[in-house]
Amino acid sequence: MKPLVKIYWLRMGLGVIAALICVGYGVAAGRIPSQVPIDPSQFEADWGLFFNSLSIALLTYLVSYYGIKAKFLHQVEKPQKLLTTGIGIYFICWIVLWVILYTIIAGPPSI
DSSP states (O other): OOHHHHHHHHHHHHHHHHHHHHHHHHHHTTOSOSSOOOOGGGOOOOHHHHHHHHHHHHHHHHHHHHHHHHHHGGGSSOTTHHHHTTHHHHHHHHHHHHHHHHHHHHOOOOO
């Protein structure tokens, strides 16, 4: 496999790992209600949890950049590609898995 393809798949895997870390943080901090019935009229979005999770995802991405840079710097033509390759799949995997896990753990709202 070419180096940029390896980086792409690595970033996809890191997006999944970042989502698991974010949901684990939400559960550990008590920010995600675990299977507690939620009255839809009382529901409020927890923007603090979202921004904390986004910060974790960004931090994971930046740390991965330096790890990838150390390993693949001499194997690619343009060093800028190390930063931009896989950025879309990383954040899409992260947000989709984070929302799915948050929904499963929080449980359906009671009606």
